[in-house]
Amino acid sequence: MQPSVEAGWPESLQPLYAQVAEAVPQEAVAASAGWRDTFAHWVRGASLEERTRAQAAAWERLSPGERTPGEVLFLVSTCSELLWPYAEPPPGLLRQLLARQRDAVAALRDAGEAEVADRLQKETDAALSTVLTRYLKRHPDALLALVRGVPCTFDGRALRFQDAVDVDLKQVLGAGPKSVGLLEQLRALLPDTREEGRDRLAEFIRTRAARVPWREASEVLGERLFALATSPDGRGGMRGFLACYPNGRKEPDWCSRAGLLLARTVEVGGPPAVVENLCDLLTLFDSPPVDGLRGALGALVQSDFEAAADLGHARFVLDHCLGTMRKNEPALALALLWLEERLFRAAVRRGVPEAFERRTRARAKLESFPGFAHLVWLAEECAEVWPRFRSPARPGLDGLVAWRGEVAQRMGKKPVLRKAAIEFLLWCAPDEASSEAELAALALVRTATDRRLVRRMLEHPSPKARFRARSLQSWLQAGAGQGTTPAPVEPSEPATLTASLRHLHATRAVPVGGRTWLRDRDLEDLLVGAVGRVEADVASRHPERFREETSELVAGLLEGVRSELERIQADLGSLLAQGGRASPLSLAMTVQRAPTVPRDGGVEVAFVVSVEREGFVRTRRVVRVPVAKLEQRGEGQWLPTLRLGRERLDALLTRTEAAFCLFLVPAFVRAECWVVPARLARALMETQGALSGVPREAAQGVSRPLAQWLVYDVLGLWVGDERPDVVDAARAGDTGADFVVDLIVR
Known part of the structure; x- marks a missing residue:
């Protein structure tokens, strides 16, 4: 029975393949030359679709299964034309071709055609090399799939599979980043390469990788590296990867990414093998400017x-x-002691039995460091103090000043201790304790060596440490604590008027005046920022608290402003004292709450501002501020009107023109509270025909944030009524305000 011809072959090729399938070995040898001529004629006239169908059919017939000797001889001898890389390469291509080659050669030898078998072996070796080279040029990432299971070696120029099929790597390697895919395939092929060629292949990979433009290839290589790092069995591959791409050991982005992945894996409790991989990977980043440890x-x-x-x-x-x-590295030792102390406290709370033994062992490994007792003290202190910044039991200002003084006294004795403490404070302090850490670090900067350390911190692997170091560096460049004139800033060429003014301000050639009589833009920005933080918090929490009494909301707002102003006053004084300078401003704020029950007219605040500036001005004035809050009509539906009685405004405006309205609202566009002049609010009500409220959208359009109004207008003395009877009326019974805020500026 004649074998059938599969329908997968193109119709124009089916007659030829029918002859091939029917031939016996002796006839196949004699007819093979004619088959090749007929096939070559078909190739010249075949369309792309026909060749694609022929390729698929040929691969199907090359796959394992019983084939006639004629089929095997035809497929092997014409594979260089049948198998073109139009589509994705079939896996195991080389192994299957070699298997069919062995079948064809064995059939010829069995038929007594040894000479023909040797010639076929030589010709098909060249054909297989051609097929493999073509596929690799078009699909360089498919090397492993193509040659899987076939032993190979490398002679410095070409890969040789089964001592017969050669692939010249210089022909298939692309230029620049295009070569990365094949280089990675070659690196993965190293374990399967014979020992005599493995070292040569590794050296070839390193040499070619060094020619790849690093900036263009680093992104692709990084993805491959971290695919290995996040694979439980990729540990060995990582070391081989960085051995082939040594520039990766200096890549800061890779080091940062590995640190972030490790932090995330530890946080979520990921696979232990991945944690080990990432730790091992970070150890390999040991070339400047990166520091994997x-x-x-x-x-x-x-x-x-x-x-x-x-x-x-x-x-x-x-x-x-x-x-x-x-x-x-004393700073690393200090960080380790602090982390071990935190781990110890967490383990004790969980009842881990070996917590004490572990801490003892860890300290024993580090006790050879100079000043070990002081390092342990600071680690324990920070483990105790810093978490309190996140709790209601925040340390008081006096206590923090004393704590910073003790840190400076203990850690400032020796240069090695100062070096360790400065880096540790800038690196490890939580965000809530950032200001205290910067002040403590600044107190430890005493010599030129310490200042150089702060400059080196600008290249620290931690973004938080770099940010804090920039703050200290800016302060030190201004000449703080050096007793000399500020160091000149490197010259630059500002492009705009604003940039020019900022440049002059930075060089202290011409100070940039503020918007108020304080004449200090930095000080004004500091005050606006302090009030703005409280204002933003009140606005953000308004959807949760709007049902509370207005008086309670106002009390919380005023207390927050008072606390912030007190804090920055203390921090500013402490910071300037270290530089031997006096604070440019003395600002005190007290809040008095009327003991009476709030009137039907609502809640009102009176700001009484007293300024005593020798040689400038002495004044005492008051600003009256009725307060209204925005409420909801339903779930998530805010009322279109801020409830404020017209009669209330009229009565207030008859007493003084220094009257403003404060509206407590949620963060519609920005997290802020609205301040509108009372006369303008009254006009809006008149225009809109409203009797009991100010239209919300109109108020938003003419309002000013509380922080800017309080600093620029109230403290800036742009508003206020100086008449003594009006000032005294703010504290009177019937005409007084519910809250009286005394702001004293000297």
């Missing part, structure tokens, strides 16, 4: 051990860092 520790610096699902990952990272610790 700090990257690994940075993964734990901002982590919350109390909320972690499992402390085992944190223990592993700390053990890994202790094992790779450099002896001349």
